[in-house]
Amino acid sequence: MLPLIRKIQVNKTIIHICILLLLWILFFWRFFADGPNRVVFPDGDFTQQFFMFRTIAFRQLLSGNIPLWTDCFFGGYPFHADPQAQLFYPPVLLNFGVVRLLGYDSFPMIALTVETILHYLAISIFGYLFLKEECGSRIGALSGSIILTYGGYLTGYPPLQTASLETATWMPLILLALRRFVSSESGPAIAGVIFAYSLAFFAGHPQTFLLIIYLSIAYFLYRSIVSGRTLLWIVSWTSIMFGLLTLTVGVQLFPQIQFLALSTRSSLPFDELSSGFATYDIVQFFVTRLVSTDLWQPLYIGIMGITFALIALPLKRDGPVRFWLGTALVSLLVSFGSNLALYQMAYWLLPVFKLFRGQERAAVVIAMASSVLVSLTVSAITGPLKRKQRAVLYASLRWVRNLVPVAIILLIIAVVAAQNLPEVWGHIPARLGLLVIGMVLTVFVLTIRPLRRIFPVALIFVISIELFSANISTNAYAPFDPYPELSLIKPIQLDSNTDRWFRTQDDARMQGHWACAYGLREWGGISPIRLQTWVDFDALAPEHTRFRMLGIDYLISWKMQPMTREGLLLSATPIYQGMSPSGDAKVYRLPWQAQRAWLTETAYGLTSASNMWKIIQSNDFEPYKVALTLSSKQTIDSTGGNVKILSDRPGYIELAVNNKDESLLVFSEAWYPGWTATTNGIKQPTEMVNGYIQGAHLENPGPQKVILEYDPLLLKQGLIASIIGLVLTLSLCFWKKGYTND
Numbered sequence: 001m002l003p004l005i006r007k008i009q010v011n012k013t014i015i016h017i018c019i020l021l022l023l024w025i026l027f028f029w030r031f032f033a034d035g036p037n038r039v040v041f042p043d044g045d046f047t048q049q050f051f052m053f054r055t056i057a058f059r060q061l062l063s064g065n066i067p068l069w070t071d072c073f074f075g076g077y078p079f080h081a082d083p084q085a086q087l088f089y090p091p092v093l094l095n096f097g098v099v100r101l102l103g104y105d106s107f108p109m110i111a112l113t114v115e116t117i118l119h120y121l122a123i124s125i126f127g128y129l130f131l132k133e134e135c136g137s138r139i140g141a142l143s144g145s146i147i148l149t150y151g152g153y154l155t156g157y158p159p160l161q162t163a164s165l166e167t168a169t170w171m172p173l174i175l176l177a178l179r180r181f182v183s184s185e186s187g188p189a190i191a192g193v194i195f196a197y198s199l200a201f202f203a204g205h206p207q208t209f210l211l212i213i214y215l216s217i218a219y220f221l222y223r224s225i226v227s228g229r230t231l232l233w234i235v236s237w238t239s240i241m242f243g244l245l246t247l248t249v250g251v252q253l254f255p256q257i258q259f260l261a262l263s264t265r266s267s268l269p270f271d272e273l274s275s276g277f278a279t280y281d282i283v284q285f286f287v288t289r290l291v292s293t294d295l296w297q298p299l300y301i302g303i304m305g306i307t308f309a310l311i312a313l314p315l316k317r318d319g320p321v322r323f324w325l326g327t328a329l330v331s332l333l334v335s336f337g338s339n340l341a342l343y344q345m346a347y348w349l350l351p352v353f354k355l356f357r358g359q360e361r362a363a364v365v366i367a368m369a370s371s372v373l374v375s376l377t378v379s380a381i382t383g384p385l386k387r388k389q390r391a392v393l394y395a396s397l398r399w400v401r402n403l404v405p406v407a408i409i410l411l412i413i414a415v416v417a418a419q420n421l422p423e424v425w426g427h428i429p430a431r432l433g434l435l436v437i438g439m440v441l442t443v444f445v446l447t448i449r450p451l452r453r454i455f456p457v458a459l460i461f462v463i464s465i466e467l468f469s470a471n472i473s474t475n476a477y478a479p480f481d482p483y484p485e486l487s488l489i490k491p492i493q494l495d496s497n498t499d500r501w502f503r504t505q506d507d508a509r510m511q512g513h514w515a516c517a518y519g520l521r522e523w524g525g526i527s528p529i530r531l532q533t534w535v536d537f538d539a540l541a542p543e544h545t546r547f548r549m550l551g552i553d554y555l556i557s558w559k560m561q562p563m564t565r566e567g568l569l570l571s572a573t574p575i576y577q578g579m580s581p582s583g584d585a586k587v588y589r590l591p592w593q594a595q596r597a598w599l600t601e602t603a604y605g606l607t608s609a610s611n612m613w614k615i616i617q618s619n620d621f622e623p624y625k626v627a628l629t630l631s632s633k634q635t636i637d638s639t640g641g642n643v644k645i646l647s648d649r650p651g652y653i654e655l656a657v658n659n660k661d662e663s664l665l666v667f668s669e670a671w672y673p674g675w676t677a678t679t680n681g682i683k684q685p686t687e688m689v690n691g692y693i694q695g696a697h698l699e700n701p702g703p704q705k706v707i708l709e710y711d712p713l714l715l716k717q718g719l720i721a722s723i724i725g726l727v728l729t730l731s732l733c734f735w736k737k738g739y740t741n742d
Helices: 002-010 012-032 045-062 090-101 109-135 138-150 162-168 171-184 187-202 206-226 231-248 250-261 279-285 303-310 319-335 342-349 359-381 387-420 428-447 455-471 487-496 532-540 543-549 609-616 713-732
Strands: 503-506 552-557 573-580 583-589 597-599 602-606 626-630 641-649 652-659 663-667 675-679 682-685 687-689 693-698 704-710
Touching (some): 012 455, 109 138, 109 162, 109 171, 138 359, 187 206, 206 319, 206 359, 231 713, 303 428, 303 455, 319 359, 359 387, 387 428, 543 552, 597 641, 597 652, 609 626, 626 663, 652 663
Parallel strands (some): 602 626
Antiparallel strands (some): 552 583, 597 663, 641 652, 652 704, 663 693, 675 704
16 A cells, blocks of 8 residues: 555656546535535526437437437427537447436436536546646646636536537547657557547537637647658648548538538528627636626636736747747637637638637637646746746736736725626626735745745645636526426426327427427427528418417417417417416417328429418418428329328337328428338338428328338448448557657
8 A cells, every 4th residue: 555655646647636636526516515505507508408408318218219300399300410419429328328327217417417527527637638748847737737627718608518518628638649649650649639539529519629620730730840740741641530530420420511501500691600709808818707797707717827828938939839829819819700800811711610600619729728828837937947037937027016006906996986886886896806816826926936845836726716716606506497397388288198299389488498308399499500491481481380280289478369470360278377487478279289290182393492482471371281392293182081190209200091092191390301201111201391391202092001210321321431430540559650750
């Protein structure tokens, strides 16, 4: 036992990882506490989007089905193709396995909380390992890792958008693997790069992944040039690297490309894409939440952190500092979006960049670059300094020391103003108080730098105190039930328990993805990536037509009368009035009976979408009698028949059809490529009917069994590609280069 303790004492890396573990526990312990000390992540994307996506996937896996399709929102949705479903992300699958082994029959909120929080521990360790090699100093790496993990960016919105945090987690590991590959050119190193990239991709936030790609390519080029690699070597290995990556992630990539191409993301206007930080947000580097409506401070790294980042270049005028400072500046300028001109250059020059909005997300790169700059500064000042370096350090000390009285005066003014106008200035004293404390602590640490034994401890203590004080309460909320029992939906649930099929529509009264939580189906949803067909149908089809065609039997609305947006008063029955999660609401039982599938009387093939919408918008359009398709097929007239539902689960519908002649079978489910209809052993793709739902052409009269199934070809092709990519990448682990180049 004693030899083991001695080894731990000698190995500072183990000690530093233990410090990171301790800080992680201190930051998040309240999420696992009992009683009044317990906190949870706030209501919003965390509970309504990602928790519900985990619930949908776990529920289907538990029933023995692969969750490729869900029918509880948007009238049907290709679940696996949405990157934020994170269906193929190994930690999510591991989480499902652990939850099941623990005996859970439904996915608990605590499981998503644990998964999210564990990623903070992972990125702190990955960041430490990368920074240790990048700056050559363990204490520098420890400082930078704390800045990266507990700075304003990662503790802001990323944990609420779980995919964003989990994608960013692999960024330092990717950089570490690239650095080692450029130095060694070994097979295991390049395999590590591809695996790290793959994990980041499967984590499910395409925009964050794209930003990591830009950063890693720039870093790879920089390290290759520094190491004397030739242009041919760079191009060759870049091609191999991304070629194998494309294959390895094919099971998610192939369906995702199709999904994004069919979504609204392919046609977002420049004004919507170009939003970013306001120019005054630059103050976040020094003062947190200066505007009372600010929820997060993604640029904040503490006064100690920003001081060290700013003096990195004058302190160490070398290549790494220039690269990371340039990276931070370019990312910062891009993060302002259309508020600065550089974004327009990125919009036109960077591949795939124009698909994504919210340019402030470039703060993930700023956070990474800032942590490296801090690490490089710490590595310099903990070692012997030249005269010019000492002059830089003393000058920075004087600047901060001289600014302390200014900050104190501003704090006094803010306190006086807050007493007179608390509604305007009430939040400012606490913000400026944190600024003053940070500046005083920075002066203290810089002053005791010559005390080599005390300085590292004081440095880590001050960095942690600053960041914890600013960020530890950012997303800490009192426990709550995101989907409690609600009186207004009990009548709907009672009807659903009779096994009768129907959908509901919510007019902005309920929580996001509420129908999935309560075992119902709805027309709406909150997923940020929406199919263009859904947006078009929602905007262009009259509401009363949508109600019938999508099988919407219940309406939850703020309207005191069952009035459609076109002004049509429906003869609906009010069955409840009272409070909903978003205010007073009424529940209406609409005056028809939902149909899951039917045989249409007449099917017309049209060649123009505009003509189709004109017909659908006409007052005499009957969705159960007329079907409109965008094809060159001749008109089909049917004398009727009957349809019986034999089995109905997400992505699979089995029907017994008795049609008297050639017919078009229509079923109320969103059309998407990959749906097929199998009749008499013959499988054929379904076609889109009436602008949104699906139809299957029955050439022969019945009776016959029809199986409608979501069986996407791109998923199978992607799976084959992933297996090939995985095998090829694993084979690289056995390839070794005969020399090294440092």
